[in-house]
Amino acid sequence: MQRKSATVMDGVSAEQFSRSGDSDAAAALTRVTGLSIEGSKYVYVRGLGDRYVKTSLNGAEVPGLDPNRNTVQMDLFPANLLDNLTVSKTFTPDMPGSFSGGFVNITTKDFPDRFTLQFSTSIGVNDQTTFNGKFLSSNRGKTDWLGFDDGTRAVPEEINFEIPFESSTNADRAEKIDRATNAFNQEMAPVRATAPVNHSHSFSLGNQTELFGRQFGYVVGLSYQRSFSYYNNGTFGLWELTSKDAEGLLVESLLEDERGVEDVSLGFLSNFSFKFNNNNKISLNLIRNQSGQNSSRYLNGIFPETSGVYDNRAIFESRALHYTQRALSSAQLKGEHLLPGFMNSTINWLGSFTLSQQDEPDLRFFANDYFVTGTDTAYRIQPAAYTLPARFFRDLDETNLDIKVNITTPFKIWNGLEAKTKFGAAALRKDRAFRENIYRYRFTNEYDYNGSILDFFAPENLGVVSQPGDPENDGLYRYGVYLQDGSQRTNNYDGDETIYAGYGMIDLPVNEKLRVVTGARVEVTDIYVESFNKSLNPGELKQVDVLPSINTTYSLTEKTNLRLGYSRTLARPNFREIAPYTSFDFVGEPAFTGNANLKRTQIDNFDARWEWYPNVGEFLSVSAFYKNFKNPIERSINTLALNNEIFIQNVNNAKVYGLEFEVNKRFSFISPALENFVGSANLSLIKSTVSISERELEQIRAVRPDAESTRPLFGQSPFVANASLSYQSDPLGLVATASYNVFGDRISAISIGGTPNIYERSRPMVNMVVSKRIGQHFTAKVAAENILNPEYKNSHEYNGAEYIYSSYKLGRTFSFGLTYLVN
Template sequence: MRLFLLAVLALFCTTVFAQTGTIRGTVIEDESGFTVIGANILIKDTSKGTVTDLDGAFSLEVAPGTYTLNISYIGFQDMAIEEVVVTAGEVTLLNELRLVEAGLELEQVVVTAKAIRTTEAALMTIKKKAPAMLDGISSARMQLTGDATAVEAAKRVTGVSIEGGKYIYVRGLGDRYSKTTLNNVDIPGLDPDRNTLQMDIFPTNLIDNIVVSKNFTADMPADFTGGLLNVETKAFPDEKIFNLSVSTSFNPDMHFNDDYLGYEGGNTDFLGYDDGTRALPQGARAENIPTPISGASQQEVTDFIQEFNPTLGAQRQSSLLDFSAGLSLGNQVSVGQSDNKLGYIFSLSYKTDYKYYDEVTYGEFQRFSDPDRTDLRYATIQEGQMGERNFLVGALGGLAYKTQYSKFRLTAMRLQNGESRAAQFRIDNDGEAVGQSGYIAESDNLEYNERSLTNFLLNGTHVLGASGWEIDWRLSPTFSTSDDPDIRKTAFTQTAVDTSFIAGAGGNPSRIWRSLSEVNAVAKFDITKKYKFKGEDAKLKFGASHTYKQRDYEILFFDIQFFGGQDWPNPTPSEVLTEGNIFPNGNRIYYQSGNNTPNPNAYESNVNNTAVYVSNEFDPLPNLKAIIGVRAENYVQRHTGRDQRFASGDILEGNNLDNEKVLDALDFFPSANFIYSLSEQQNLRAAYSRTIARPSFKELSFAQIIDPITNRIFNGSLFEYAGSWDGNLSETRINNLDLRWELFMEGGQLFSVSAFYKQFDNPIELVRIPEQQTSTEFQPRNVGDGQLYGVELEFRKSMNFVSEALSDFGLSGNVTFVESRIDMTATEFNARKNFERTGETVENTRQMAGQAPYVVNAGLTYTNRDKGWDAGLFYNVKGETLQIVGVGLYSDIYYEPFHALNFSLNKKIGKNQNTSIDFKVSNILNDRVESFYQSFEATPEIFNSINPGRSFGLGLSHRF
């Protein structure tokens, strides 16, 4: 109610001051990049003035005209800002005003208002002075480059690579070792099994900055190793925001394609959720569902079958263009006659896209038992087409109230995502391969996934006057769901005699319902005390946090059975559930439940993680800054679930956990960071830290999760396999060493060289289960100790060193090279030796899974702010990376490098350049996304292969 009244008051104030204009800006220390609290702002020759608040920000309402502002603060040179033009009803934004420390003689610094455009320079200052090794991108640079979403902007950050167009990995390390936070608070993504958040959901006009921390300090969560990426959204817009944007893209291989595959869904699919069309039939959860052998009546059996949606086949349709639209608005206003301010910001976004892959291949390959055979033979090859349609609806809203020494902020975010998929495959299974029966099948697959995420943040920041104390507290609950209602697979097996359903071959038609819900609640506070050490600024920081997570997960499985033989004169999926085939007619179809009671594919898990830390930042020697700290985290994870044996009634040999601890550890994470200033523009950094990577909920479970298209199965780590895995998955603890030399130059130009070393204790990797030879199954396991060495280079340089005529052109690039090594366990080494090829020498070390040997980002840009032009050609590639660890009969699987070459062009038009036109070309090289089986002297064989094609995008946005 209080916020509502403030909003009404703010609207009144906006009307009152409609005949005035507003001057806004932020005052920062030029040397440190820190904001200045309490700086005096005075309009020359008047008594009109104010002081900066806890963010160093100020706002003045004045009549239209041209003014000179005087800025003063004890210990700093005075600054005069001339030619500040104020227009009625508009905001004159001065951005960051940088105060220089006073010398023996105080002089006034005079600048003109139009010359102050230093947001990117301020980020460079923060990067230079930050305790951790930082890389990032500011809102000013995002605006300059025309990046529409956070994922496009993040591609420009050193060492960052993008997976699947959404997820951000740092230094080539996979998802397990990267972490994303929103406003410095843990937040799960739409995919709860990933550490990283989907970054394509955030429009850049709501973002203050994106910063990647390459090393750990005690005030950060300890569960990252490659990098911690934080997205900071705007709380107080510097000026009024009212933006509309629309965009579309065209891919010749995917759009306006009459061969596109889809199927009839629900009426609300376009909003990202199912309307009940795919709902689980009533009574399907019963221990005994109606079947001809369960004692149910004929009518009960028939009625139950008819509750299932009869559509089992993919349909050829026509695909449309991709489309997205966004609306953002925000502002800040003064409340009453005080300097208190109310800020608000809201955003709505909608996105839909079509994908059609005409040449999709999934392969399962094996080694031969004969050591003289180096080639691989196939067990199963699936080839076909797949269509996907994705909908994303996002809403973000925030209110913030600020006094001179306190700030309160409330934000809410809701994301709703729905994706339907239809596919048709020809399945070729080789009966000569180990564990295979041999068959040919034609499969139709229909899937739908809906995901939602609701996040709230309540944040308060308080500066206790001039005492040097600052308190920041945050409460942030997140509620997420991920449901797969009615996954359908229908595979006719072709024999020499007929075409029918065969359980041991293509399988009987099946349906799966999967549901996941998760709660993630975070409470944290940080307290900072500024003080003097040997006459220099120092900072003591300490705090605590508690994170609670709970996940409920369930899989329900049903398949078609036949009360007698089969006869399919017209073997197509559309004919299967016609009235003439369901019980008691024709093929006498009925549904059989594959679910035991209790369900082995259902679990409940929860985590309580309590953390405390202390950190001290001080200068022990001239030009040397030290940041020493330690963090303690008490992490307890509990699990309720059981294996198939227990669920089938074997309570003696089976395993059952009832809210039992599967992880329980108190860890201390020390960190030491040293920064030596070689000169005003050069730093030499050194750091040591200890971090951790923990198993996810599904990894510490008995769940068996099948991908219905590929038939690949994920197994929770709690399953034991005699002789190869004991079922005890532990955390990975990592020691980190970092060095960096960095040089900062004018205009945001920079050059840096970094070196890093990481030592892994019990890393977790996804392993092909060697004992499962009739099916393709994987399991997360601890694989032995690991280590990696790496170097990282970054440069950003204007081409004016060649000629002043090229000053609008810029070169940027960053390259990361990594050498990784896993010391295998005896089990893995012996399994590899048993399948050693003639002429091959199997070593007891190998590359780490998920770690790319190199990451390259390069860009050539053109920027002419006065004429409103911005263009760039950007290249990104990540080296060949071990995806899945193969053992024995099965070889390793590697991601193939994907060479991404993209072009973007942005033109701002209009008197004030408020309208922007974007043109983009993606995947110019038309590269494929692929991964391959690799073995000694063998031709690489396909594991996954799709072609995303080349796409052309056009966008239009307007700032009112």
């Protein structure tokens, strides 16, 4: 596929990520040259992520599940349901024009040419999680093991009205507040449990047969994974550079971090294909992926500055219970038709409907501080809105309707060579609805918190604590701990995006060695986002873009290609970025403000690659690339705001350039005795610069006068490297693979003011997998993951010293699996 492709393309097959033991698409993509994964979900290609990477599923666009990101969460796709993953790094007009780093296509399994049945099961243990009786957990629903909440975390039915503000005289309001306060469950802190073993199971069935006398193929697949992770060795810190004469960063908080996470993933795939005759075929692909994550976290330590009320003697502690369920449902119908009477043209069409959902029910926070004086401990809960105990409910629903039609016509040219023209049209419609409700616990000045969450919710403290006629209150209502609706209409929005596209291109062999693929694509963009707060102007983007492309391939020899390419592509803001409102997250996080006036980014891409295919399964390449960004969309600092919120805006210019090296080679060239060994390695060296806005630069230089006027792009690593060594013996039925992956330090957060940015620090990842065929139908597999157990660390650096923002270790995982296969 790589050798015959019209573009600079890389990829990984099902066989390759099976050898490496990768459980999902995110892990498998780390094997691809120039790719890295952020947060175990998000793909970065050549150091570019989010808005600069486009993902499709069998050629159809896939909506993302994160309201603040522009990209798809790749861990949602189980590896056993996939056939291959390809990454096109250059653009041709038949692709969507909204990418620059890469166009990732996830291809699911197609039906086999004969009956195939496969069942796999595996169990795994983690050396710091499994059977650990200190694992943090929280209340669970009956269907958590299937990846979705059964309603345990839903807003209670009693809260079907607007909760009024505190009133001491109105009986109806008092009764509503009392009912609402008592309706919720009272679990606001993690509990201890014992973590069981990790386990995963998969099943697939496929065949090719006859239906109504015609060829019919099908494949059905199921997958299930459940895993646990835990750490109690973590650190979480917030730091600030306060003046240009400071010797170091001032600590705002430094907390010990403990966390337990349970992940569940359930996947279903069915693919049906019916061949009417040799010239006409239609296919139906149905996919449902469901995942749930239950996370429980406890932090404690110094928090000297919060609204000026804390001091260095105080110990701050915070608890968070967070459940997230994600679902992706997709139905794709596509057809292929050969028209012999019309110059042997081929028509390909696709209609895809995808529904993606992310639900965060009952996200809970409970924070307090305490002082220890001698034998006495004094507790308090601060009245600031962002430290009060609170419950969040967030829902995101997004639909994608994607329709494509392509017509390819071959024709003969000089010297008997065959050229092809390709024309097509596409229409994409996205609709998003985002909803957020917030409920906060407040209390009267007389309430004295004693450090016990159980006492916080004790009946004598909850809701209305005295009735009219009480002599002590002179007939007035009095509240203890009571619920207040903190939801803001501003934080709820609806968005729609429509993109119409048309293109034309020609695949022209100039001679037997030189191939030119060129053409242009026109895309019409219409994005509209409106907050529920009608006083805010809606965010809008209307644009028409012409995107030219030329890719040339010169065959130096039968096995060697030289590729050159140029294209213009674009990047659009996401719904949240042009929704013009300010939202606050949680303790330690700045506010975020969207920008209704954002422009789309234009990118000029230049690529070159030399590639050599010496033998089957062997590959060697050297690539170079350069990208120039006009009006890149970046996060920066709004210095006019009182609270220094993060503001999204266009800056003038950004550049990315780099080199890529890749080799996949059998060791038989050293000695015939090494015929069964295959080595693979790739290295990407990348440099990026983006201009900092004038007002942000002014604020930075107020405390760092020598600060540069540019910085690397967010999430861009200066290098990404992969290496693997495999041994395969067909007579023994033995396959063994050791793999290594590492990336360079990359910006993970833009800091406020002149405080140095936070970098995710480099960490090496080493995995080993060994599989052995047993008899005719069974294969056993053992695997060791994260063998080096590196530290996951994010930190600032200033004056040669490192300041930890977050750090933890996840431990090593060892697993054993068994596969039964009939084919």
